[in-house]
Amino acid sequence: MSDSDDISKLDHVDMSVRELLTEMKDQSEVIVDLAYASLMYNSDNMAQKVRDLENDMDDLKFAIRYKALLAARTKEDARQLSGLLEVASAADRISNAASDIVSLLRFPPDKRPLITDVLLESDERIRMIRVKKESTLVGNTIGKLAIEANTGCKVIAIKNRHGWSYDPEDDMKIRANDDLIVRGTDDGADILSQCAFGKREWDFEEEVLTQEEAESEAEEDERVEAELTEELNGEDEE
Amino acid sequence: MKSKLEHMFLELKDTSEMMVDLAYSSLLYDNVEIAEEVISLNDRMEELSEKIQDEIAQVSRAMPDEVARAVITTRLMDSILEIAAAAKSIADVVVRGLAEHPVLAMSIRDSDTTICLAKVATDSILAGKTLGEVSLATNSGMFVLAIKRGDDYIFGPDWNSRLESDDILIARGPEDAVAFFKDIADGTRNEF
Numbered sequence: 001m002s003d004s005d006d007i008s009k010l011d012h013v014d015m016s017v018r019e020l021l022t023e024m025k026d027q028s029e030v031i032v033d034l035a036y037a038s039l040m041y042n043s044d045n046m047a048q049k050v051r052d053l054e055n056d057m058d059d060l061k062f063a064i065r066y067k068a069l070l071a072a073r074t075k076e077d078a079r080q081l082s083g084l085l086e087v088a089s090a091a092d093r094i095s096n097a098a099s100d101i102v103s104l105l106r107f108p109p110d111k112r113p114l115i116t117d118v119l120l121e122s123d124e125r126i127r128m129i130r131v132k133k134e135s136t137l138v139g140n141t142i143g144k145l146a147i148e149a150n151t152g153c154k155v156i157a158i159k160n161r162h163g164w165s166y167d168p169e170d171d172m173k174i175r176a177n178d179d180l181i182v183r184g185t186d187d188g189a190d191i192l193s194q195c196a197f198g199k200r201e202w203d204f205e206e207e208v209l210t211q212e213e214a215e216s217e218a219e220e221d222e223r224v225e226a227e228l229t230e231e232l233n234g235e236d237e238e
Numbered sequence: 239m240k241s242k243l244e245h246m247f248l249e250l251k252d253t254s255e256m257m258v259d260l261a262y263s264s265l266l267y268d269n270v271e272i273a274e275e276v277i278s279l280n281d282r283m284e285e286l287s288e289k290i291q292d293e294i295a296q297v298s299r300a301m302p303d304e305v306a307r308a309v310i311t312t313r314l315m316d317s318i319l320e321i322a323a324a325a326k327s328i329a330d331v332v333v334r335g336l337a338e339h340p341v342l343a344m345s346i347r348d349s350d351t352t353i354c355l356a357k358v359a360t361d362s363i364l365a366g367k368t369l370g371e372v373s374l375a376t377n378s379g380m381f382v383l384a385i386k387r388g389d390d391y392i393f394g395p396d397w398n399s400r401l402e403s404d405d406i407l408i409a410r411g412p413e414d415a416v417a418f419f420k421d422i423a424d425g426t427r428n429e430f
Contacts, residue, residue: 021345025262029351032255032321083336086327087265093324094258097317104310111306115314118248123396124255124381149379149415154351167350188376221420228355229267232386232406 011056012063017071020064021088027053027060028091030167033156033183035098037126038105039115041181046157047102049166054099061092126156126181127189133176134198143170145202151192153184243293247311250286253279254318256394257325259383263353263408264332266346272384272408275393276329283322287315353410354380356423360403363428370397377430378422379415384408 012020031053038046065088068081104112119126131137137145148154158165158172159179165172174180180196182189194200209217257279264272294308331337346353358364364372375381385392385399386406392399401407409419421427 018341018344018348021341022348025345026350029258029349079336080339083331083334084339084342086331086336087342090261090324090328093327094321097320097324100317100320101314104314107306107310112310117244118251121244121248122255123252146379146412146414148412149418152375152377152379152381152411154412185373185375185381187373191376217417221417224357224420224424225355228357228406231357232267232355232408233269234389 010063010066011059013066015063015067017064017067017084020060020067021084021091024057024060024064024088024091026167027057028094030156031057031095031098032101033126033154034166035101036115036119037156037181037183038102039112040119040126041128042105042109044105045164046166047105049164050098050102053166054095057092057095061088064088124184125186125189126183127193129180129182129189129193129196131174131176131178131180131196132198135176135196136198136202137174137195138176140174140202141170142168142172142174144204145174146205147182147192148184150203150205151184151188153182153188153192155180156183157181243290243297243311246286246290246293247315250283250290250315250318253283253286253394254322254325256383257283257322258328259353259410260393261325261328262346263383263410264329265337266343266353267355267408268332268337268343270333271391272393273329273332275384275391276325277333279393280322280326283319287319290315350412351410352413352416353383353408354416354419356407356409356420358401358403358405358407358423359425361425362403362423363425364401364423365403366400368398368400369395372401372430378411378419380409380411380419382407382409 012023015023031050034046034053035050037043038050065085068085072078072081142155155168156166158168158174158181160175160177180192182192191200195202257276260272260279261276263269264276291312294311298305298308364374369375369382382395382399383393384407385395385401386408387402387404407423411419418427422430
């Protein structure tokens with residue numbers, strides 16, 4: 001059996017099923033935002049990123065199937081893993097749909113659907129914000145600013161002098177003249193815009209928990225979450 | 239003034255996104271009621287898509303220049319329906335009782351966008367307020383997907399939805415917003 005050669009051709013097999021599924025869920029969410037944004041801003045570059053993510057998703061899908069089949073030892077394993085694989089396949093279908101959405105870019109903008117109007121009215125909207133040099137955001141990372149926690153807006157892409165970064169990590173630094181593409185509430189985007197234009201100071205969290213405090217709060221939150229899960233599902237109640 | 243078509247299209251898109259969020263919530267909590275809501279939303283999506291097709295047909299008849307746009311709109315609609323169908327198949331896993339694998343819940347919790355529960359305490363600043371009055375999503379970074387009140391659920395609450403004490407909120411957002419959100423709901427914190 002020389003199956004080790006075949007495995008080496010599969011990408012991502014070094015990841016666990018848990019890591020693979022987490023990655024698939026994350027990608028399936030960001031890819032839809034990027035697909036709509038690419039239509040809104042008529043961006044081929046963003047559309048290409050969507051196609052790259054979609055290709056990567058296919059690799060992830062094969063890797064998770066491979067790992068799940070290897071992990072099945074009993075009928076119970078097979079039963080549970082069949083549910084898990086269905087979820088993985090749903091994430092893949094979402095990314096296929098996103099890739100179909102960006103294929104509409106090849107039609108001239110004036111023939112495209114009213115997508116821009118629709119996106120501007122959605123519950124959670126997509127917007128582009130330019131960071132001016134006098135902004136208090138400049139020089140800080142997305143993680144330090146905790147942009148999403150503080151404004152309800154998720155940064156889905158950043159364009160800086162090196163080009164586009166999609167689904168930027170927490171350690172990504174914001175610099176003057178960056179363009180941020182965000183998705184979130186209108187109010188939140190307003191606050192963020194004002195800060196980006198330098199018309200408003202960013203409200204840095206001054207209170208920092210010690211590691212011990214943070215850990216004990218996390219433990220407490222976990223306990224409450226477990227209790228509420230039971231209550232939600234109506235077990236042991238009434 | 240938005241056209242009837244735009245209104246319907248907006249509902250189609252927003253519903254597809256809510257379905258995905260609710261589908262992952264049903265999976266995380268292995269909750270059949272939420273899963274069933276996703277499945278019935280999918281039926282509504284199908285009805286809505288038929289209405290959109292009728293409307294597109296009418297618009298095209300009245301304005302032949304709009305035919306090209308109509309065809310492309312239909313394609314976009316198909317992609318949105320596919321996203322909704324994928325959400326439905328996640329919900330289906332829950333309804334079939336196949337959502338027990340521990341990795342499912344772990345993966346959702348590990349995600350960049352996580353989901354959590356919080357109960358509104360009597361002395362919480364949320365109690366008695368609408369979601370709009372407290373600008374909850376903007377101020378806490380957590381977006382409320384559903385509210386469980388007694389035995390009932392309110393799915394996809396809007397700005398006018400009022401929160402009451404003892405409501406259980408199902409919300410999505412970044413990991414670093416969860417602790418704060420829970421503190422606001424349980425009354426530990428009294429200001430944003």
